[in-house]
Amino acid sequence: MTQSLVGYQITSSKLFGAELIEMHANKRVEELWLYTLDTKHRVLNEYLISKGTLNSTPINIKEITYHAIMDNAQSVIITHNHPSGDPTQSSADRQGYQKVGEAIQMFNMSVLDSFVTGSDSYTSSQEESRF
Numbered sequence: 001m002t003q004s005l006v007g008y009q010i011t012s013s014k015l016f017g018a019e020l021i022e023m024h025a026n027k028r029v030e031e032l033w034l035y036t037l038d039t040k041h042r043v044l045n046e047y048l049i050s051k052g053t054l055n056s057t058p059i060n061i062k063e064i065t066y067h068a069i070m071d072n073a074q075s076v077i078i079t080h081n082h083p084s085g086d087p088t089q090s091s092a093d094r095q096g097y098q099k100v101g102e103a104i105q106m107f108n109m110s111v112l113d114s115f116v117t118g119s120d121s122y123t124s125s126q127e128e129s130r131f
Contacts, residue, residue: 025119055082
């Protein structure tokens with residue numbers, strides 16, 4: 001199992017999604033993770049932003065923005081898991097990710113992608129053209 005994605009260079013959402021499944025599948029509660037990226041899409045840092053319940057986890061926009069600024073990130077990726085195994089993004093997921101994107105843009109950064117991982121698959125906003 002991959003322990004950390006720090007230093008990993010993202011070349012496609014498909015490959016990164018596979019890494020996320022390996023790291024976040026089969027968790028009992030939802031967890032929201034932030035990956036800060038440099039200009040070459042290398043992971044600078046990874047942060048567990050929140051640990052929630054079986055079917056929800058809070059999105060702390062202030063903490064996400066803080067870490068992105070402190071890492072001098074060019075962009076970020078946000079991801080969380082669905083313990084049910086179904087990676088379908090809910091409307092609450094999409095709204096929360098949109099709010100993160102709006103906040104990050106105020107600091108000349110962007111959300112490169114957002115993922116929801118299930119037990120053996122994922123959804124990517126980039127692949128679904130939401131960003």
